Amino acid sequence: MKNAIHFTHVLFTQGVMKGAGGVLSLAYPLFGIILTVLVVKYLVRDNISHGVSKVLYAISRRKSFIKPHNNWSSILASSLTIGFGGSVGAEAPIVLTGASIGSNIARYFKLNYKYVTLLLGCGAAGAISGIFKAPIGGILFTLEVLMLDLTMSSIVPLLISSVTAATVAFFFMGDNVLFSFQVNQGFTLSELPYYLILGVFCGFVGLYFTRATIGIEKLFGKIGNRWTRMILGGLLLGALIYFYPAFYGEGYDTVMLLLNAETGKAPGTVLFGEIASGFWGFAILMAGMLLLKVLATASTNGAGGVGGVVAPVLFTGGVAGYFLSSIMNHMLGISLVESSFTLTAMAGVFAAVLHAPLTAIFLIAEITEGYGLLIPLILTSTVAFVTKRSFRKYSIYNEQLALSGELITHDKDKAVMTLLDWTKEVEKDLLTVNPEGNLGDLVKQVARSNRNIFPVVDEFNILEGVVLLDDVRDKMFKPELYEKISVRDLMTIPPSYIDINERGDAVLKAFEQTGAWNLPVLDRGRYVGFISKSRIFSAYRELLRQFSEE
Secondary structure (H helix, E strand, O other), X not given: OHHHHHHHHHHHHOOOOOOOOOOHHHHHHXXXXXXXXXXXXXXXXXXXXXXXXXXXXXXXXXXXXXXXXXHOXXXXXXXXXXXXXXXXXXXXXXXHHHHHHXXXXXXXXXXXXXXXXHHHHHHHHHHHHHHHOXXXXXXXXXXXXXXXXXXXXXXXXXXXXXXXXXXHHHHHHOOOOOOOOOOOOOOOHHHHHHHHHHHHHHHHHHHHHHHHHHHHHHHHHOOOOHHHHHHHHHHHHHHHHHHOHHHOOOOHHHHHHHHOOOHHHOOOHHHHOHHHOHHHHHHHHHHHHHHHHHHHHHXXXXXXXXXXXXXXXXXXXXHHHHHHHHHHHHHHOOOOOHHHHHHHHHHHHHHHHHOOHHHHHHHHHHXXXXXXXXXXXXXXXXXXXXXXXXXXXXXXXXXXXHHOOOOOOOOHXXXXXXXXXXXXXXXXXXXXXXXXXEHHXXXXXXXXXXXXXXXXXXXXXXEEEEEEHHHHOOXXXXXXXXXXXXXXXXXXXXXXXXXXXXXXXXXXXXXHHHOOOEEEXXXXXXXXXXXXXXXXXXXXXXXXXXXXXX
């Protein structure tokens, strides 16, 4: 996929960024978005944006099934978006592609949900591992971001998948990773307070990135006309790239320039040329880049482009770290290592936005091929994560799913209840009585039954109520009442009804709200049977046992 993006960029747009804010920089991103929208609409015919959220939704609501077209569609669409300058990352589409391949292989062999989910996770872990050549980061991404509830035996396939992906990536691409940097200077204990400040700063940057991304994409979603949305987003992106050429594509080249302190070689003089005369001019431009990158990313996706937020998050983190360390060096007269702060801030913002501190720590540690910054990485990532989570409970990937009740991967109890096929537990052998009948008719049914519940159902199979044996026990031995008391006089209305299409968690919620032990089940208003709380919990325990098996 990286080669596809590079091929698209070289074939169609090479030379666009040679000058500061080339005029074609206004047109190429718009053209790429239009191509992407056309491909998605007429070839894919499905929504493939927000790849990681799609994977989470598949785990939560589709029993880990991902449509087969995702094996290739995300690669094609994101290559067009990013290759023509879309300010997004390829990581989420690659994760969706890897997860889709794993899911569809498992379904081809007719494996159960547990193993479909495991292979989906292996695909996602392999994707991250292959992109960054970071096998530990790939495994942790699957565990932290996708929150798969895996047993120890499941770790082995994840390890194999991640290591294999990293090995294959090395075989085909050598040491050519997205960005590579050797940490030559470690840290001193006296710098830890500054890393603590950096952690808080990264937490607020992550909070800003999350809120701005979701808010801007919602604004684009309110634009009903597809063409208006595309043109507005494409032109806005083009204008941002005109003034900040570093926003063109994923932005890893700019991150490398920051790490190597070669800011003067950044693309385009508009960003780092004559305008940035003096320290404060440069600082203002860096602050603008820090604040506006999220606008470029959200505009790309909001206009119809396909891409993820991992690259923009790492880009924003790198800029944040370089910006803050430069400010502190200039104002406090100290000598913080700007490259170390750049790397550490990348981990901090990643941890804050994705709620994945362990992934952030080991991802940066593996990319830099060393653990010289491990303590600052741990401190900054943890503080950034805690800071951001104090204001916003969910990550950028799962917030919308959580608010709509569609997220189960982060709630084991809800996950099991959602996957429970409770309809198999519906009892359909209860004897019914007609609402027009009398006590005598009811007594005949009682004699034939070993249950204490009698649904009152009319000739159209509509449930009108229920008669409980305890309510009529004192009248059953008075034959003189058999013809005088009607079934309608004896029945009560159930506290709630369960639709046959309800999810397991909704069924459990109905029992909790009513306090009932048995509730009637209906199918489009017609009586089906009764479901009991005891049978639900027995099935729940069995399913939980299956998930917990090694």
